[in-house]
Amino acid sequence: MNIAYNMDCMIAMKKIEDKCFDLAVVDPPYGIGMDGGTVGYKGANNFVKKGWDKSPPPPEYFLELFRVSKNQIIFGGNYFNLPPTRCFVIWDKGAGFRGRSYAEAELAWTSFDRNTRIFTRDPLCNGDYKGKIHPTQKPIALYSWIFSKFARPGDKILDTHLGSGSSRIAAYEAELDFVGFEIDMEYFQEQEKRFDTHISQLSIFAGGGVLLIFAIDFDGTLCVDRYPEIGEPREDVISAVLDAQRIGNRFILWTCRIGERLEEAVAWSAAQGIIFDAVNDNLPDMIALYGNNCRKVFADGYIDDRNVRDLLGVEI
Ligand SMILES: C[S@@+](CC[C@H](N)C(=O)[O-])C[C@H]1O[C@@H](n2cnc3c(N)ncnc32)[C@H](O)[C@@H]1O
Numbered sequence: 001m002n003i004a005y006n007m008d009c010m011i012a013m014k015k016i017e018d019k020c021f022d023l024a025v026v027d028p029p030y031g032i033g034m035d036g037g038t039v040g041y042k043g044a045n046n047f048v049k050k051g052w053d054k055s056p057p058p059p060e061y062f063l064e065l066f067r068v069s070k071n072q073i074i075f076g077g078n079y080f081n082l083p084p085t086r087c088f089v090i091w092d093k094g095a096g097f098r099g100r101s102y103a104e105a106e107l108a109w110t111s112f113d114r115n116t117r118i119f120t121r122d123p124l125c126n127g128d129y130k131g132k133i134h135p136t137q138k139p140i141a142l143y144s145w146i147f148s149k150f151a152r153p154g155d156k157i158l159d160t161h162l163g164s165g166s167s168r169i170a171a172y173e174a175e176l177d178f179v180g181f182e183i184d185m186e187y188f189q190e191q192e193k194r195f196d197t198h199i200s201q202l203s204i205f206a207g208g209g210v211l212l213i214f215a216i217d218f219d220g221t222l223c224v225d226r227y228p229e230i231g232e233p234r235e236d237v238i239s240a241v242l243d244a245q246r247i248g249n250r251f252i253l254w255t256c257r258i259g260e261r262l263e264e265a266v267a268w269s270a271a272q273g274i275i276f277d278a279v280n281d282n283l284p285d286m287i288a289l290y291g292n293n294c295r296k297v298f299a300d301g302y303i304d305d306r307n308v309r310d311l312l313g314v315e316i
Contacts, residue, residue, distance in 0.1 A: 006188040007182075009181040010057075019069065023155055023157050023158070026073070027159070027167075028076065033053050035054075036135045073146060074109045077108055087117070091105055093105060093122055137163060140170050141170075153175070156177040156178075157177065159179075213249070214300065217305065218269075222234060230264060234314075237314050244312075252277060254302065
């Protein structure tokens with residue numbers, strides 16, 4: 001089960017039984033006005049200011065949250081009147097955020113009687129804000145890490161303030177049951193689209209159990225096109241390729257580069273973690289299957305900068 005509702009969580013929680021959820025991972029308004037406009041680092045700006053971050057949730061919210069869930073992880077826990085805890089989750093945004101006028105880390109209060117834990121991830125370097133749909137969107141990887149440390153297989157997860165749906169996607173990937181609520185219709189619809197794109201991307205790669213062969217272009221696709229130099233890495237595309245390879249799909253590098261320039265591209269890709277199954281060539285088992293090695297390489301999908309969104313679900 002993985003469901004999102006366009007609903008006020010205060011109304012929704014009233015209908016939920018006591019301790020229905022194993023773990024609530026929530027990110028309510030902190031009351032600091034970060035809901036769009038011109039505040040915040042690259043990306044909180046350029047969103048229509050909707051006014052939901054004027055004040056933190058009322059005390060009844062926390063009473064209900066504690067009633068419907070067995071354990072809680074509450075982002076912005078330093079803004080709310082919560083009991084003392086041994087275990088905070090600290091999201092350290094990495095060296096790029098040090099000494100700037102923005103927060104270097106965010107704190108989540110937890111109900112766990114364990115040591116405080118730190119997760120370090122720079123959302124800018126990792127491309128977490130590419131295609132951002134929400135002013136306070138958190139990385140999927142942050143939720144994935146939280147679930148890997150604090151959830152158990154079969155757990156039922158609640159997010160009362162879904163926003164961009166990063167928690168929902170991470171729960172889906174971790175095969176956890178999930179219910180989320182988002183009051184704003186526009187955010188809700190955007191997160192539905194984001195979730196569907198993510199699922200269809202996974203299903204292309206999983207192919208219903210059939211593993212696929214992709215021929216992928218280099219300049220403009222895996223890196224920004226600065227041929228004959230190699231441009232900046234396209235982090236989202238690289239991580240989508242790595243995810244697809246991890247579950248067994250195979251990738252052929254399919255590029256106009258030759259000689260030294262080609263060798264540079266192969267070495268650069270290896271440094272990003274991508275080892276190709278073939279380079280400007282058919283896979284050996286396809287040569288054996290078809291009994292020839294024709295000039296057009298055989299693949300189930302041919303990926304370049306124009307269709308990377310359709311085949312990898314990545315906006316560039
Ligand atoms: C801090 S943001 C959550 C961001 C989210 N963690 C993410 O990664 O995108 C809080 C969200 O709660 C929503 N919200 C505010 N009050 C709500 C309520 N009573 N019920 C459900 N959602 C609410 C806001 O519209 C906003 O999208």
